[in-house]
Amino acid sequence: MKVVFLFIDGLGLGPAGKDNPLSTTPTPNLNHLLGGRDLTIEAAGYSGEMAVLYPLDATLGLPGCPQSATGQTTLFTGVNAAKAVGRHINGFPNEELRKILASEGMLRKIVSAGYKATFVNSYRPEFFAIEQPEKGSFSASTMLNLYAGLPFRKFEDMARGEAVYFDITNRILPSLGHDVPPVTPELAGQRVAAVAKGYDFIFFEHFLTDIVGHKRSPENAAETIITLDRFIGSLVQSLDLQQTRLIITSDHGNIEDLTSRTHTRNPVPLLMVGTGINLLTAPADLTGVVPLIMQILNGK
Ligand SMILES: [Zn+2]
Numbered sequence: 001m002k003v004v005f006l007f008i009d010g011l012g013l014g015p016a017g018k019d020n021p022l023s024t025t026p027t028p029n030l031n032h033l034l035g036g037r038d039l040t041i042e043a044a045g046y047s048g049e050m051a052v053l054y055p056l057d058a059t060l061g062l063p064g065c066p067q068s069a070t071g072q073t074t075l076f077t078g079v080n081a082a083k084a085v086g087r088h089i090n091g092f093p094n095e096e097l098r099k100i101l102a103s104e105g106m107l108r109k110i111v112s113a114g115y116k117a118t119f120v121n122s123y124r125p126e127f128f129a130i131e132q133p134e135k136g137s138f139s140a141s142t143m144l145n146l147y148a149g150l151p152f153r154k155f156e157d158m159a160r161g162e163a164v165y166f167d168i169t170n171r172i173l174p175s176l177g178h179d180v181p182p183v184t185p186e187l188a189g190q191r192v193a194a195v196a197k198g199y200d201f202i203f204f205e206h207f208l209t210d211i212v213g214h215k216r217s218p219e220n221a222a223e224t225i226i227t228l229d230r231f232i233g234s235l236v237q238s239l240d241l242q243q244t245r246l247i248i249t250s251d252h253g254n255i256e257d258l259t260s261r262t263h264t265r266n267p268v269p270l271l272m273v274g275t276g277i278n279l280l281t282a283p284a285d286l287t288g289v290v291p292l293i294m295q296i297l298n299g300k
Pocket of ligand 1: 010068210211214254263
């Protein structure tokens, strides 16, 4: 069985209400997967023909707001990285977290087990101009791919329809000085599904959700959620769900609570989509996602 893994930064399961854009924004595709429900805490535990939704604890057993470097390292390795370093660490992984990513990173594990894996995000040309990327300051996902020795996709791949920019639609690229044609969320979803045909494991990272959550703008939050919903809808329609499990999850909450500028301590969704899904034991927290992915790839 194949796995398509969508990592959505800063997407928690919060209560429905006027400050949760997951409940105030129309999300027909997510609603369809969840038997008419919104992606809020009230839907946690949902189990249907096409999808199951579990809440994952993202606090990692520590006080304070969960943060990206430790949350992502945990999610991408199965090791409780916040416990290992004794605190939540924001932003990009430090030396200690990089060691965990280097030895336990899921992309390396998956490749070592003989599966074909790819990171489908397109990187900007500036990234490829860096002479020693392994010494730079990069996100957990970038380090994960570097440590697996896998290639990074470029704008040229995107022009061929074989990569997707992290914002899904290329909308922010003109402001970064790149003249790249926009794509619809539907086309982006079709492209990820097309790439998935040639791989066992496909990884996509989206982090506008976290950026928008920090800014607290209801308009931007709504636009981001609508784009994400359309992308997920198209991806679900384009994947062979008999042979594929789509896993959507996050490192910590943020966008689901527009009253706060910080991350939240809400659980994050583990939304799994596929035909005839049945998960006997659901993971309880972020450490359970890598074992789940390995289990699915190994056909157990
Ligand atoms: Zn953040």
